[in-house]
Amino acid sequence: MLMETDQKSAPTGAEPKVPVLALREVTKTFPGVTALSEVSLELFPGKVTALVGENGAGKSTVVKIMTGIYQPNGGQIEIDGSPVHFPTAQDAGDVGVTAIHQETVLFDELSVAENVFLGHAPRGRFGLIDTSAMMDHSREILDGIGASIDPRTKLKDLGIANKHLVAIARALSIDARVVIMDEPTAALSQKEIEELYELVEELKAQGKAILFISHKFDEIFRIADSYTVFRDGALVGNGAIADVTEAELVKLMVGRDVSQIFPNRERNTGDEIFSVDGYEHPTEFADISFTLRRGEILGFYGLVGAGRSEFMQALFGITRPSSGKVTIDGEDAIIRSPADAVGKGIVYVPEDRGRQGAITTLPIFQNVTLPSLDRTSKNGFLRLAEEFKLAREYTERLDLRAASLDTDVGNLSGGNQQKVVIAKWLATQPKVIILDEPTKGIDIGSKAAVHEFMAELAAQGLAVIMISSEIPEVLGMSDRVIVMREGRIATEVTGEDMTPETLVRHAAGI
Amino acid sequence: MPKQIFTSREFLLTGAIVLLLAIIATRFPAFIAPSNLANVFNDTAPLILLAIGQMIVILTRCIDLSVAANLALTGMVVSMINVAVPGLPVPIIIFVSVAFGALLGMVNGILVWKLEIPPIVVTLGTMTIFRGTIFLLSEGKWINAHEFSEPFKAFPRTELLGLPLMSWIAIAAVILFSVVMSRTTLGRAFYAAGGNPHAATYAGIDVGRTQFWAFTISGALAGLTGYLWVSRFAVAFVDLAGGFELSVVAACVIGGVAIMGGIGSVVGAMLGALFLGIISNALPVVNISPFWQLAISGSAIIIAVALNAQANREKGRIILKRAENAT
Amino acid sequence: QDDMRIALVVKALGIGFFEAAAEGAEEAAAELGNVEIIYTGPTDTTAEGQIEVINSLIAQGVDAIAISANDPDAVSPALQRAMQRGITVVSWDSGVNEEGRMMHLNPSSTPLIGNTIIKLAADHMPDGGQVAILSASATATNQNAWIEAAEEVLPNYPGIELVATVYGDDLSDKSYREAQGLMASYPDLKAIIAPTTVGILASCQAVSDADKIGEINVTGLGLPSEMAGCVVSGATESFAIWNPIDLGYSATMIAHALATGAATAEPGAEIPTGRMGSVTLDDTNTAAMSDPFTYDASNIDQFKDIF
């Protein structure tokens, strides 16, 4: 195929070859939001391009445009230099563009093989799907990535890590020329992450073009050849990874200098306020006991799937433990539902913000006052003025950014949604606040704000429990760390013992 | 693998049907004579056909409340055609009924796909509109046995290898759709679109269009059943098969189709239909007052949905090692 | 506004029997002059549907309502309200309880119909045997009265055994299935008696489908136009019916007479019914029109084009 080699729209076009896939001044708008404005991006065979940017910068939107899930409003997509259209995901697959998406987009009720091949299954006689060929192919691909999964099992019977491997197998099942990975390591454990890096190397060696999206700088610097930075839907920089430092990247992303330093806290903890004694559940956790003081931040570390969320949700009354006791302020507390927990002063900021944390289709003020209606209402009758007052008080304290208090929460950015959830709980004036992965998927700028805020809560005398899978965050924020493994407490560490090595060792059980 | 077969919904339902037959046989042995069972099957054929269509619709997270009205309207249309042109050969009549039914199904499908109106609202509306259209077409008049041509009436009763054609059509539909559902892209798309619509878009499946095809198939089957129904009972009128849509949904539910979409099978739908068919045929002969029928099928639905829910209940995650070994 | 408006309310629109009755009503209207017939009714045989129809007739201030009721009790309060607002209310075919109408016109006398339907069956069963009844809805007053009357005369027909009474709700498919059920439950069944035009047709179909023509005789009340096929095929030896045209005609005549004050509805009163002569009210203000007439292969061709 003959191509013209001069690419006028390519920002820095020193690459020798023609890009396999290129975006030219692509724009994408949603009602009220411009997700992408005239961005350009080029992917070359055998090269890994890292795409970085804050939450909502438009990274996943680019992925969806490249794979035919969204249609751009302007600009064009080029394959080997000639313009193409991807009306559906199928069309992108047909020319060899494949993606591991940020969310796991698979089918619980279908078999592993069908998940791998849905939409492009091998055909046999009469154009019917050739089931046995499909099984064989999937087994080959799964073996290829070191996953020993029977392709006949239903997807719902797999654990989260295996599901992710199936998603990867699906991306590899078409003979791809371009492989896109949108935060592929977010749900994987360290071991699986290493395997993924190996896979990336292998794909690279096969001459595939790779787009790699991540918030983790260590891995970007480890595997990428070049980088592209988005800010607020616009391209703000690109180049070879060798020519850039982490600080420069961060500055490009956020538009200002950000330090990864955790807030300095005065660690003066008060009296014991909360204790858990012998919490047990038939399948999820066992034998959990600990205590907590006023003004203390207790970190919970563990590998993904260690059962931290499950245990916290039991504390919050979502699931019932089979035995165990909770004491708060010296009194026994019986918690059978979240309503009970809130009544006792225990609140929980869940990991799954969109589904569990906020009611995204209701306005901000209603989200904030939902658990506090008893205080804003009179004899069970609503008083809107009181509600606005309460909502304003707490959202202002958190420096929420929103157009108005009656905007639906779903219209806010991820970080601001998190603030609404926290405001909702602070308005109930709790004693213990549990934060489950409070900074997961949150960009570096917002992250610092959340950390700042946690420190402030502790300073005000709240007892804070923080689940986190990021070691720097756990070490930087906590006074004390409990490490969980397979539903049990592996160890509890304080002071000098709080080192990355101890945490990892206990979390992995080595 | 065998364990999977024995715990499958279809197997359990077959067991329930055999048990039901055994109970009936204790009071009325002649009921399980092969000829009578063939009769029961033949009687249930319309319900089976409609249940297959409904199952596909429910798979895609929709519901089609207009099936019975579609059946009646198509039945009236082919009857009027038959009255107007008595010489028209039956194959053409069948083609017209399938095409016309499919067309009505497409109306539902378009509204769901292009305007994204919730299926229950769409089909609630078209249900009354279809019925009303029959009234407008027929001016409310019935078409009775003596007005139909003989070949028109004879078709579903014609016997082939000892079974009426009506039964053969149901059997053929079960086989055809079993293959379609398990071995074609469209069939798998129904499962995918209903099981996880979000993921389906990512896999290149147009969920709306898949739903459109589900409604079209349901409509086509309803149209075909419309012809079979009017020719079998030799009558067409506005209220033909009134309220039958609920029996159809009930058959699906009993057959293990999950109302939230994504789960169900053709064989299950057929078994669910047979279960209801056996009950309604058996009550008169075992001398239970027909007034019990409604309460019995209601209880069957509740029990079936409770059992299905039990089977589908999320087991929760197993994190503890000891619990994993225990199960 | 000088036209007198008489509403003929039927059980459900579209049933051949009532269409024919409406024809008779129009005939009466033409004869009387200055009378407008409003032929109306619900689309399915429910009392609630009829009440809505009655309410709108009251609102229009019609002069008279002649109704064949789906439920003798449920429609009664609505009809009482009609009478309070000065509307003449008569029932015909299927009656309303006494409070709800001024008079009721039976198509024929109940004992006579009861006897006829048994006799129709017995005539073709020289050796006796089992018979079953397939009725319309369980709430249809007229059907129930006839069945009761039939049971009373049963002892007069030795050897005839009534084994079951089932209900097809005047739905063809349900009636068909009930007929099938009867044949399955009573292998020795000799006759199915269906005192309803829908039921008799469905039974006929069921019997011919089961290849039992000659074994089981379907009889009862039916319209010649609809029954012609059954008689030809032999599934039905004979059946009976009164003339629905005459019934609609008479009901209209009576309603007109009462509404104009030409006659009063009271026990013993004689009300003229045009070409049909006149009817005499008994102590429940009920009158009978005429005897049912029997149709068989010999005369069906003559009547099948009329009604």
Place this chain on the structure above:
Amino acid sequence: MTDTTRFIPDRLQSPLERRLKSWETLLLAVAVSIFIVNSFTSPYFLNAWNLSDMTFNFTEKAMIAFAMALLIIAGEIDLSVASIIALASTAMGAAVQIGIGTPGLVLIGLGVGLICGAFNGFLVTKLGLPSIVVTIGTMSLFRGISYIILGDQAYRGYPSDFSFFGQGYVFWVISFEFVLFAIIALIYFVILHNTNFGRAVYAIGNNPVGAEFSGIRVARVKFILFLLTGLMSGVAAVCLTSRLASTRPSIAFGWELEIVTMVVLGGVNILGGSGTIPGVVIAAFVMGLVTFGLGLLNVPGIVMSIVIGLLLIGVIALPRLWEKWKS
């Protein structure tokens, strides 16, 4: 991006502006136009007594529709309401036979409604079954019990003072039923729009998991909603039985779909999360006006249902078509 605290206004749009652009306004316009059309097409329409009679076409259904609206907003549905009427009416009829007086009858009617509602609520909230199937089951079950009790019989002989509920007038042409309807509408308006409970209903309908995680007792709220729906069915049963002065098992047959239609026409999202009581009130009037207006022209009921069906789809489809056409 500055770091100073910014002021966030309470609202962007004034409540009045929001109301003017709402569904209710559109529906009100429809209702007024139908009213005007009716007064031109029939000389009998503008008459106090006739308008009063018109209200009987919808009051009983609307009472249930209010409770149903809350249930649908919370993401559930109850298709058994008409069958609850049948069962409650049957119970009252049976009570008449043993000589229970009017106050007792009312209590029995309401009590049976509550019990049925509790049964539905139990199946849905305690066993976690999908309400659309559960209530298709109980729909058959409740009416089936009526058939078992009554068979082909009817209960009559209600005490004469019992007739007040369905046939009595409070003031001139204002019927008791209409007054009851207005009071119930007001109560439901306050419950849904002005209480904590109503806020919980919306929260649950928008995101049941999020509501649970916010400390709302989701199961309890849903259970209460089923109870309320059962209770309102009981109230409607008292009115309807009184109006018909008799009970048969087929009473109120098919009402469930008309009630759902009324709720959806009133702008309640069938998928849950949004809707208002004024919307349902106006929808009740729209349906009453359509059926009564056409009734005055002696248009058969089935043709009216075409109009209702078209309205149902039309009022949802037109705004969407408009949007599509604009963009």
